[in-house]
Amino acid sequence: MALLQISEPGMSAAPHQHKLAVGIDLGTTNSLVATVKSGMATVLQDEHGHALLPSVVRYMPEGDVVVGHDAQAQQSADPVNTIASAKRFMGRSLKDIADRAHIPYNFVDSSNATKLLQIQTRAGLKTPVEISAEILKTLKARAEKSLGGDLIGVVITVPAYFDDAQRQATKDAARLAGLNVLRLLNEPTAAAVAYGLDNAAEGTFVIYDLGGGTFDVSILKLTKGVFEVLATNGDSALGGDDFDHRIYCWVLDRIRESTSDFNPLSENDTRLLLTKARQAKEWLTDNHEAQIVCRLNNGLLVDVTLSATQFVEFTQQLVIKTLAPTRKAMRDAQLTLEDIKGVVLVGGATRMPQVRHAVEEYFKQTPLTNLDPDKVVALGAAIQANALVGNRSEDDLLLLDVTPLSLGLETMGGLVERIIPRNSTLPVARAQDFTTYKDGQTAMSIQVVQGERELVADCRSLARFELRGIPPMAAGAARIRVTFQVDADGLLSVSAREQTNGVEAHVVVKPSYGLSEDEITHMLKSSFGSAEADKVARMLAEARVSAGAIINSVTLALAADSHLISEQEKQAIETEIQNLQTISQAEDAAAINKAVDALNHATEAFAAARMNASVSHALSGKNLDSINL
Amino acid sequence: MAISLTETAANRVEKFLANRGKGIGLRLGVKTTGCSGMAYTLEFVDEMHPEDTTFESHGVKVIVDPKSLVYIDGTELDFTKEGLNEGFKFNNPNVKDECGCGESFTV
Numbered sequence A: 001m002a003l004l005q006i007s008e009p010g011m012s013a014a015p016h017q018h019k020l021a022v023g024i025d026l027g028t029t030n031s032l033v034a035t036v037k038s039g040m041a042t043v044l045q046d047e048h049g050h051a052l053l054p055s056v057v058r059y060m061p062e063g064d065v066v067v068g069h070d071a072q073a074q075q076s077a078d079p080v081n082t083i084a085s086a087k088r089f090m091g092r093s094l095k096d097i098a099d100r101a102h103i104p105y106n107f108v109d110s111s112n113a114t115k116l117l118q119i120q121t122r123a124g125l126k127t128p129v130e131i132s133a134e135i136l137k138t139l140k141a142r143a144e145k146s147l148g149g150d151l152i153g154v155v156i157t158v159p160a161y162f163d164d165a166q167r168q169a170t171k172d173a174a175r176l177a178g179l180n181v182l183r184l185l186n187e188p189t190a191a192a193v194a195y196g197l198d199n200a201a202e203g204t205f206v207i208y209d210l211g212g213g214t215f216d217v218s219i220l221k222l223t224k225g226v227f228e229v230l231a232t233n234g235d236s237a238l239g240g241d242d243f244d245h246r247i248y249c250w251v252l253d254r255i256r257e258s259t260s261d262f263n264p265l266s267e268n269d270t271r272l273l274l275t276k277a278r279q280a281k282e283w284l285t286d287n288h289e290a291q292i293v294c295r296l297n298n299g300l301l302v303d304v305t306l307s308a309t310q311f312v313e314f315t316q317q318l319v320i321k322t323l324a325p326t327r328k329a330m331r332d333a334q335l336t337l338e339d340i341k342g343v344v345l346v347g348g349a350t351r352m353p354q355v356r357h358a359v360e361e362y363f364k365q366t367p368l369t370n371l372d373p374d375k376v377v378a379l380g381a382a383i384q385a386n387a388l389v390g391n392r393s394e395d396d397l398l399l400l401d402v403t404p405l406s407l408g409l410e411t412m413g414g415l416v417e418r419i420i421p422r423n424s425t426l427p428v429a430r431a432q433d434f435t436t437y438k439d440g441q442t443a444m445s446i447q448v449v450q451g452e453r454e455l456v457a458d459c460r461s462l463a464r465f466e467l468r469g470i471p472p473m474a475a476g477a478a479r480i481r482v483t484f485q486v487d488a489d490g491l492l493s494v495s496a497r498e499q500t501n502g503v504e505a506h507v508v509v510k511p512s513y514g515l516s517e518d519e520i521t522h523m524l525k526s527s528f529g530s531a532e533a534d535k536v537a538r539m540l541a542e543a544r545v546s547a548g549a550i551i552n553s554v555t556l557a558l559a560a561d562s563h564l565i566s567e568q569e570k571q572a573i574e575t576e577i578q579n580l581q582t583i584s585q586a587e588d589a590a591a592i593n594k595a596v597d598a599l600n601h602a603t604e605a606f607a608a609a610r611m612n613a614s615v616s617h618a619l620s621g622k623n624l625d626s627i628n629l
Numbered sequence B: 001m002a003i004s005l006t007e008t009a010a011n012r013v014e015k016f017l018a019n020r021g022k023g024i025g026l027r028l029g030v031k032t033t034g035c036s037g038m039a040y041t042l043e044f045v046d047e048m049h050p051e052d053t054t055f056e057s058h059g060v061k062v063i064v065d066p067k068s069l070v071y072i073d074g075t076e077l078d079f080t081k082e083g084l085n086e087g088f089k090f091n092n093p094n095v096k097d098e099c100g101c102g103e104s105f106t107v
Helices: A069-073 A128-147 A164-176 A187-199 A240-258 A267-284 A308-314 A316-332 A353-363 A376-388 A517-529 A531-564 A567-585 A589-602 A604-619 B007-020 B066-072
Strands: A021-025 A030-037 A040-043 A056-059 A065-067 A082-084 A106-109 A117-121 A124-126 A153-158 A181-186 A203-210 A215-223 A226-235 A289-295 A301-307 A340-346 A399-402 A407-411 A415-420 A428-434 A443-450 A460-468 A480-486 A492-498 A504-508 B025-031 B038-045 B053-057 B060-064 B076-082 B085-091 B104-106
Touching: A021 A128, A021 A187, A021 A376, A030 A128, A030 A376, A040 A376, A040 B007, A056 A069, A056 A128, A065 A069, A065 A128, A069 A082, A117 A128, A124 A128, A128 A164, A128 B085, A153 A164, A153 A187, A153 A376, A164 A181, A181 A187, A181 A376, A187 A203, A187 A215, A187 A226, A187 A340, A187 A376, A203 A316, A203 A353, A215 A316, A226 A316, A240 A267, A240 A301, A240 A308, A240 A316, A267 A289, A267 A301, A267 A308, A301 A308, A308 A316, A308 A353, A316 A353, A340 A353, A340 A376, A407 A480, A415 A428, A415 A480, A415 A531, A443 A480, A443 A492, A443 A504, A460 A492, A460 A504, A531 A567, A531 A589, A531 A604, A567 A589, A567 A604, A589 A604, B007 B025, B007 B038, B007 B060, B007 B076, B025 B066, B060 B066
Parallel strands: A021 A153, A153 A181, A203 A340, A226 A399, B025 B060
Antiparallel strands: A021 A030, A030 A040, A056 A065, A056 A082, A106 A117, A117 A124, A203 A215, A215 A226, A289 A301, A407 A415, A407 A443, A428 A480, A443 A460, A480 A492, A492 A504, B025 B038, B038 B104, B053 B060, B076 B085
16 A cells, blocks of 8 residues: 655645655765655655764675765775765866875876766775765665655755866766756755745745855845745855864874874774764864863774863854855845844854854854754755655746856957856856957867856856857947856856857756866955956956957958058058067056057058058049949 | 544644644545545545545544545544554455455455
């Protein structure tokens, strides 16, 4: 006998047609799966009653794969083949992982063009995508067992800061696990869905999400079930793991103090101490001190006591580090503290009292914590999945996400033409017309960039493609429409179309590797700090482009029509051209513009002569009537 | 005859209604689809129809339309757990035959 759930009025499914959909929070530390049953979002548990699945995958000697608690338990014993926090490596290359000295895995920089890192395990080389797919497979099996049927779709959450490569990697992992992704949803938005629907709240809210490995802050406006993300910011390499690591370092210091011959720790001991550090952190949430006791492989007995006060002290910097992106998001949304109606805490790390205090102090209000901060994201994803497969009778909730960085393309002179500004709501499509730079130009190379700076060199190149088959025309006559489109998952596609003959080229941006958090922070910060330098650089580049254009056209004209002017005039023009070429090498936009004017001036007579010649050429041999004035 | 809920089922329905924030009760019904003739439906009720019959069981309003009632009269609705799966189960004395999965039945 099948077990039934209660449907919305008139929404009962025919037998065997139940639209089973789940939301998955694919976390750095823990992952969860949730669904909506009888109208209520519920996190699904495993056979042992665990809701959280540790995001740990262990490759066994026999070729099996173990995921979750059993794998986590063996982290110390088999660190090289037991991969935790694979999410941190999604869509990343080796050089993006700054702290890899502290990570006990055998990273391999892939030799292929993708540059994505891989990890050497006893089961062979594994990509973070494959490792994440194992976690997703486990959650899928749990969901199908719980719901008694095949899933027709899932919503998977990703940090708001995930770039295209990381989002694509997440989608790939889902595909590997045999899941149909309805949508990727930003984690803070999912949290807002969970809170917004349950509490029917309206107003502007801040979602402060300190997870295991990522920090995200989002400012959302909730009105009548519509969630608009006003701004997002964050730090994709800051989370609860870092607090563990600080404790770990603190313990190491204590060991060094107590023994004279201290050797570097083995991989096993590193794992063991990190596990102990995590336990101590969790213990300190409700207690004044934590005892850390363990015996290392080299026989050394560790027995130290960490007080809550000490813990707060040496993690203060980490807490403060979360406030800078918070301020930035507030500024982006152009809000003051009085505008914020509530602050929602998400992520297990927000259980730490010092984090709660810091948030409370900054926003001058007590943060909301009435939903379990570990489950909130999965619950929201489940609600969204349920809506997307059409199990709700009301209008589907509309979710508006934003682009984290501006998107644009390279124009002549290495300048960035911004097409989609940052913090545009998704999905978004924008088009702009461009033209050719040289006479008879039949192809155009389009470089797609992401970032806030004026020069391409300071932004990140996402993709490059060519539009060929532009009909030969005078420079500036062709009309090429470039369209940027970012879908609801935040994936970008760019197309270029020549308007007269319709030739078209397009690219779906699947960048070779992701932006590191440092790069993102740096790109944002430098765009504010270097506004003036950028302006100067832009003026210089523009001056050089116009210098190049005029040199080009004058040279062509001289080659064609130098017989129209005297040798002396010709030499004067050539001198000015040379002068302009020399000045263009220097970094003075004003001087270049002056030289451009000088060249323009020198060619005035020549231009007039050419005009006369072409007019008399057009008129010669024709009677007045045949000329259509 | 009547339609009733077990206490477990009633508790669940109350919880789901509270979570949903609206609704006057639970509608039980049948649809003529499925692999073996009839299929059960289970829905929240926002609106009642004049021809509906209402039962009350453990404080929960159970609403049935007259066409469905003839097929399910005497049914007790239970809430059970089977492995990881949990949900509502119709114990319907009228059923003569079920399809393998129990989602549809004949009387």
